[in-house]
Amino acid sequence: xxxxxxxxxxxxxxxxxxxxxxxxxxxxxxxxxxxxxxxxxxxxxxxxxxxxxxxxxxxxxxxxxxxxxxxxxxxxxxxxxxxxxxxxxxxxxxxxxxxxxxxxxxxxxxxxx
Numbered sequence: 346x347x348x349x350x351x352x353x354x355x356x357x358x359x360x361x362x363x364x365x366x367x368x369x370x371x372x373x374x375x376x377x378x379x380x381x382x383x384x385x386x387x388x389x390x391x392x393x394x395x396x397x398x399x400x401x402x403x404x405x406x407x408x409x410x411x412x413x414x415x416x417x418x419x420x421x422x423x424x425x426x427x428x429x430x431x432x433x434x435x436x437x438x439x440x441x442x443x444x445x446x447x448x449x450x451x452x453x454x455x456x457x458x
Contacts, residue, residue, distance in 0.1 A: 368428065369426055369427070369428055369445060370426070370427055370428070370429065371424055371425065371426050371427075372386075372388040372389065372390070372398070372424070372425050372427075373388065373389050373422065373423075373424055373425075373450070374386035374387060374388035374389070374398065374422070374423055374424075374425050375387045375388075375420060375421070375422050375423075376413065376418050376419055376420065376421050376422075376423060377397065377419065378416070378419045379413060379414050380399060382399055382401055383399045383400050383401035383402075383403075384399065384400050384401075384403060384413050384444075385397060385398070385399050386398050386399075386400065386423070386425060388425070398442070400425075400427065400442050400443070400444050401441065401442065402441055402442065402443035402444065403443070403444040404443070404444065404445060407444060407445075407446065407447050410447070411423075411447050411449065421449060421450075422449070422450040423447045423448060423449055423450060424446075424447070424448040424450060425444055425446075425447060426444070426445050426446035426447075426448075427442050427443060427444045427445060428442070428443050428445060429441075429442050430442075430443060
């Protein structure tokens with residue numbers, strides 16, 4: 346019985362990619378628009394510098410509330426809650442950033458407010 350469970354566990358580990366969730370992070374970002382690989386935001390890092398981040402994955406519920414494919418949202422400020430997941434497939438791995446929540450900021454409002 347133990348050998349069967351061990352073989353089943355190893356088989357599942359090989360068949361299905363392993364996913365490691367690092368935790369939820371938040372950034373303040375200005376939506377730059379839809380690009381080929383995803384959704385581009387100009388974000389302020391913890392050190393205060395600006396960086397362009399492209400999020401390839403966004404929950405459908407968020408896209409219903411904030412249709413990012415519409416150009417009128419370009420230039421809008423958001424608080425972006427996201428996860429950085431490491432997907433291990435075969436011999437390689439890739440990092441996927443998934444937006445879990447977008448909160449639109451009003452003029453003058455910032456992440457710490």
